[in-house]
Amino acid sequence: MTHWIGDVFTSDVGWNHLETLVDIGDRMAGSDGERRAAEATRDVLTDVGARNVQLEEFDIQGWTRGSATIGAGDSTRETIALPRSPAGEVTGELVDLGYGLPSDFEETDIEGKVVMVASNVPDHYDRFIHRREKYYYAVDRGAAAFVFRNHVEGCLPPTGSVGTPESPIGEIPAIGVSKEVGSRLSRRREGETVEVAVEAETHDATSQNVHADLGPDTDEAVLLTSHVDAHDIAEGAMDNGAGTAVVVEVANALADRETELDTRVHLVVYGAEEVGLVGSAHDAAERDHDSITAIVNNDGVVRGRTLSAHTHGFDRLDDLVTEVADDFDHPVTTIPEQGPHSDHWPYVQWGVPGYHLMSETGDEGRGWGHTFADTLDKLEVRNLREQSILLTELCVRLADDEFAVEHKEPETIAAALEAEDQAAGMKIIGDWPYDE
Template identity: 65%
Template sequence: MTDWIGDVFTSDAGWDHLESLVDVGDRMAGSDGERAGLELTRDALTDAGARDAWIDDFEIQGWERGDSEIRRGDEVVASGQNACIALPRSPSGEAVGEFVDLGYGVPEDFEVDLTDKVVMVSSDTPDSVDRFVHRREKYYHAVEAGAAAFVFANHVEGTLPPTGSVGTADAPIGEIPAVGVSKEAGARLARRREGEELTVAVDCETDDATSGNAVADLGPDTDEYLVVSCHVDAHDLAEGAMDNGAGTATLVEVANALAAREDELDTRVRFVGFGAEEVGLVGSSRFAAGVDPDRVKAVVNVDSNVFGRTLKLDHHGFDALEAAGERVSNRFDHPISLGEELVPHSDHWPFVERGIPGYMVSGETEGRGRGWGHTGADTLDKLESRNLREQAILLTELVVDLAGDDVSTAQRPTDEIASALEREGKATGMKITGDWPF
């Protein structure tokens, strides 16, 4: 039967949920907005037909942004929402030092004397480097090199300062003040301020806060289950439409579609809308630490899709997941991009690092970096309902396929995953950011 395909392609459930999430406004981890998003998602899963929907609360390190600026003496050279903002979990305070532009900020760029310097790096990674160098890796290279402050310059034009957290699981507040600046502000700093003494000033509040994971089930009450997940929180600068309203809306749309196909499921499906992803995968790490790996058949984690029309499935070298993606692509004669390399970011990772089969589901886009993501331009107008519906159809079929009794998955040994990270050049960065679990 294919009637369900037409039902999904004409459904408003996911898009309506997306609009509800972006209309909440600020969904920063631990905020009232995140709580509203979690409650909306819990209720949407219930409305879809999932059972036992609830929110599992947990405590986190809260962080609230104030004003930030860069000064030369008493002269303000970068400030305001269109030029300079604090990076979440930056410490509050001021740091003074000679300004140095390190360009891309790849690891070898830090092999100079940066003691007490104000260091600026780009949000981009050059094509000559065969992996994406994450913001937090650049930050902790600066910390390790003795820098006084960290400036993260967007590579996307349009007066869009980028956000993104610093800090580690053991030390949630970072060690040196950190700000994001727009491409234009960064270009002015590089052209006019190289070698000058600058002050980076961050005003923020830290306190205890509460986040949570929204959880619900569909399908038979089997011991083994699939996890279909997303993260509900978003950075406080914008609507968080792509990252990750889109993934949360897709979760809701898939739940509606699976409810109509529930009798086809041989394995229980557990939906989880994680909280506090943007500040260190806190919700998913907490959830993954509490599961029995032998009971989790696979994880299908959806993060920052819809913006790109072609669905991308990073399968992390799990053969059964690669095969399932190929089957669905062939079944629908529809392109799906499959990636084998490890992606040690987003909410699949706390599972995958334990050897549990997991996808990182996104939308394929050109170039490196986040584009509009993590900026004030991550808004609903960038997305298309067509893409959401097409991707929900493919993911619904993928989950039904994986849930079949005739499909088995196998864990990967953790030493094999560690070796793959070393081989792919990602271990160095993970070790410096405190994310190396092996």
């Protein structure tokens, strides 16, 4: 029976929820807006027929943005603080380290200096370098402040958190500047003394995960996930209202196909992803990993038509999503490498089979994400519907008794990270969970 495909392709439930989320406004982790977004997600999952729908609260380090500036004298520029930057005012010589590759930090004396790096990596480099990795290279080398320069044109300063689970507030002031401001600073101020000033408040706060179930009441479960929080500077449509909208749309479709599910599908919409995967880390610490068939994490979907799937070396997951794509004659790109930068990772790092679902945009890096331009008008309802169809079928096949994928030993994941040259960066960030 294929009538469900037409139902999904004419459904508005996911898109309507996406509009609800972006219209809330500020969904920063720990904010009232994040809570209202979680409550709205709880309510819509109840409406589509999920059961055991509830919010689970947990404590987080709260952080509230104030003003931020960089410059000298009458050329001071307004910019934005990176979440969890400490407040403070520092001065130092401005050093532009370009892409901020590990070798750039090794080859340059940055002690006591204000370090600026780009938000992307060059095409010839063999892996992605996360913002936090660049930040902690700067910290490790004694920099006075960190400046994160966008590589995307449009006068868009980028945001994105710093800090670690053990020390949620970063060690040196951190700001984001647009490509244009960064270019001007490099041309006019490199080698000169500049001042970086950040105003921010820290406080105790609470976030929450949304939980719900579909299918039979089995101990084992397929986890279908997203995160509902977003940075406070934009609507968070792409990151990650769209991911939560897909979870809602897939849940709506699965509710009509529950008799086809041999295994429970457990929905988790996390809070506090943008400040260090706090919600998923909380859940992963509480959950029996052996009970998880696989995790299907949606973070970055809908931005483009072609889905991409990090499969983390799980060949059976790679084969399955490729089979679904072939059966529906729809493009999907698979990426077998480890992807330690979203809510699947607190599970996958311990050997749980997992997907990180995104979509290709043709842009380098995040594109509009983590900027003021992350708005609803960049998305198309067609992409949401088509990807929801694929992911509904993927979940049904994952929940079939005939499907099996073996968990890996944590040592195998650690070895893969070492082989992919990701381990050193994770260690300096404080994200390496394995015994040496």
